[in-house]
Amino acid sequence: MLNNSRFAGLLRIPGFLPLAGATLMLGVAMSFTAPYLSLFGIERAGMTPFRLGIFMTAIATSGVIASTAAGRFSDATGKHRVLLLVSLGAATLGYLSLCVVRDYRLLLAVGIAFIGAGGCALSLVFSFSRAALPAADDAERTFASATLRTILSAAWVFGPAVGALVLAAAGFYGLFLFAAASFAACGAIVWRMREPRVDEHASQHLMPRPTARSVELDTADMAQHAGQQLTQAEVQPVNSPGHARAARGQRERVPEEVSSDGIMRAVVALTLIGLAANATMIVLPLYIVHGLNGTRLDVSIMLGLGAFMEIPMMLALGARASVLNKPRWLAACAIVHGVYFVAMSAAPGVNALIPMQILNAFVVAVTSCLGMTYVQDLMPATPGRATALFFNAARLGSILSGVLSGMLVQAFGYRGTFLFCGLLAVCALVLFAVRGEHYPKIARAARQFLRERTGR
Numbered sequence: 001m002l003n004n005s006r007f008a009g010l011l012r013i014p015g016f017l018p019l020a021g022a023t024l025m026l027g028v029a030m031s032f033t034a035p036y037l038s039l040f041g042i043e044r045a046g047m048t049p050f051r052l053g054i055f056m057t058a059i060a061t062s063g064v065i066a067s068t069a070a071g072r073f074s075d076a077t078g079k080h081r082v083l084l085l086v087s088l089g090a091a092t093l094g095y096l097s098l099c100v101v102r103d104y105r106l107l108l109a110v111g112i113a114f115i116g117a118g119g120c121a122l123s124l125v126f127s128f129s130r131a132a133l134p135a136a137d138d139a140e141r142t143f144a145s146a147t148l149r150t151i152l153s154a155a156w157v158f159g160p161a162v163g164a165l166v167l168a169a170a171g172f173y174g175l176f177l178f179a180a181a182s183f184a185a186c187g188a189i190v191w192r193m194r195e196p197r198v199d200e201h202a203s204q205h206l207m208p209r210p211t212a213r214s215v216e217l218d219t220a221d222m223a224q225h226a227g228q229q230l231t232q233a234e235v236q237p238v239n240s241p242g243h244a245r246a247a248r249g250q251r252e253r254v255p256e257e258v259s260s261d262g263i264m265r266a267v268v269a270l271t272l273i274g275l276a277a278n279a280t281m282i283v284l285p286l287y288i289v290h291g292l293n294g295t296r297l298d299v300s301i302m303l304g305l306g307a308f309m310e311i312p313m314m315l316a317l318g319a320r321a322s323v324l325n326k327p328r329w330l331a332a333c334a335i336v337h338g339v340y341f342v343a344m345s346a347a348p349g350v351n352a353l354i355p356m357q358i359l360n361a362f363v364v365a366v367t368s369c370l371g372m373t374y375v376q377d378l379m380p381a382t383p384g385r386a387t388a389l390f391f392n393a394a395r396l397g398s399i400l401s402g403v404l405s406g407m408l409v410q411a412f413g414y415r416g417t418f419l420f421c422g423l424l425a426v427c428a429l430v431l432f433a434v435r436g437e438h439y440p441k442i443a444r445a446a447r448q449f450l451r452e453r454t455g456r
Contacts, residue, residue: 015193019129022189023148026088026125027155029182032163033095033175035303036296038282039289040172045102049286053406056282058108060398062116070120071127080128081190084121088187091118095180099173118183122152128190153314156307160300167296263378267393269330269431270371273337274397276421277363279405280341287344287414294350306357306364313365326374327432333366334429341422345415 041047041055070087074080094114101107129148167175284302288294317324340359347353372390408417 018189018193019125020148020151022186023125023129023151024155025182025186025189026121027152028159028162029091029179029186030122031156031159031303031307032161032166032300033179034281035160035285035299036163036167036172036175039285039296039299040098040176041107042286042290044172045104045107047104049406049409050403051104051406052282053403055104055108055111055402056406057399057402059111059116059119060278060395060402062112063119064395064399066117067120067123070124074124074127078131080124080131081193084124084128084190085187087118087121087124088183088190090114091121091183092180092187094118095176095183098176099180121183121186125190150311153307153311157304157311160303160307161297162300164296164300263375265431266375266378267390269334269428270367270375270390271393271397272424272428272431273334273363273367274394275401275404276337276341276397276424277360277367278398278401279408279417279421280360282401282405283409283414283417286409287418288350288353291414292347292350292353298350298353302353302357305354306361309358309361310365310368313361314369317365317369324370326370326377329366329370330374331429331432333363334425334432337363338422338425338429341418341425345418345422 038052038056041052042049047055066087070083074083091114094110094117097110097114098107101110126148163175166178170177285296285299288298288302289296317329336359340356340363343356343359344353347356375390405417408420412420
């Protein structure tokens with residue numbers, strides 16, 4: 001259990017409170033705009049589902065490119081604050097533009113140049129925290145990072161509801177204006193904080209400049225949003241005692257020599273889960289409002305309830321991550337994901353969707369807490385490469401989900417899209433649960449079945 005003295009210690013770290021405020025403002029801004037961006041595309045910009053998919057994919061791709069470039073530049077120069085301010089400025093300009101722009105080509109340009117580039121603020125704020133917050137040791141550094149992530153996650157509990165209220169009162173104009181103001185307020189807080197000198201912390205045993213691996217860890221919150229959040233257990237330094245115990249516990253269940261096929265199956269399975277989760281973030285608001293005749297407040301209830309349930313689940317899983325059988329938990333996560341999508345497609349009304357968000361919260365909690373550490377356990381000698389593989393899978397799922405969700409909605413409707421996402425979850429289950437040596441047998445059995453059915 002956490003005691004109050006640890007939180008009191010955080011408050012004594014210079015700069016922690018303003019950075020916590022900036023993180024909260026950033027989380028609120030993103031949480032109450034992300035759920036309604038797809039509604040804006042359909043209702044105000046007149047996009048077809050396919051064009052909406054292109055728009056969302058362009059934003060995700062721009063965010064990946066910007067985040068990668070910013071991470072490399074900040075590693076090389078140590079200039080985290082400047083990049084963070086540029087990113088927040090881009091987000092501010094992007095949402096101000098959405099207040100007035102309705103032409104599809106201009107919206108694409110705004111999404112790529114401003115909104116996508118502004119998305120890397122989520123990773124940069126944690127890179128800046130590593131450099132700007134002096135910490136006495138690794139434990140305090142880890143706890144500070146985990147606390148900031150908890151603040152970010154908490155923003156998703158009430159952020160969608162705030163967005164729904166602003167949308168009901170002032171429309172999309174007011175929503176995006178409020179978002180721009182929130183990004184600007186975050187930038188104002190960061191502006192008042194100083195950029196630490198590269199050698200400043202070294203002489204005081206304070207926080208080192210982030211490495212390439214730490215930047216990869218900090219980009220975890222970018223996906224998802226849809227819902228990918230890290231706990232304290234996930235962000236432990238590789239050489240910390242907690243990480244060592246987790247690695248020893250998992251190696252008891254994972255062979256020392258893991259084939260590249262086994263690693264690739266895990267990465268592909270996580271990509272499929274991420275693809276389905278991101279498609280849900282895009283399709284769910286449209287399904288509620290246009291498919292089930294719900295309200296925007298219903299959208300906020302769904303997303304807020306899911307985020308609220310994720311927090312205790314993630315804390316519980318993070319506390320026991322070192323003793324859990326990760327492949328079995330991830331396979332169970334895929335089963336729950338499949339059940340969630342089938343139930344969503346069969347829902348008779350909006351009220352039936354509310355309890356189902358607990359299933360989605362379970363999926364987000366398990367993949368966030370255990371997915372990355374499972375890939376690292378499969379590659380114990382190269383944790384940096386393992387981390388990069390995990391987050392590349394999340395990014396790929398985010399990029400693919402935009403176009404795919406638009407095509408599926410246009411071709412099969414909302415319920416058909418959820419069923420297809422359920423099929424992706426079943427594929428992920430097979431990849432998690434079935435060992436590689438069994439695939440040839442399954443393929444031979446399938447071919448034999450088809451020959452008997454077709455008479456060939």
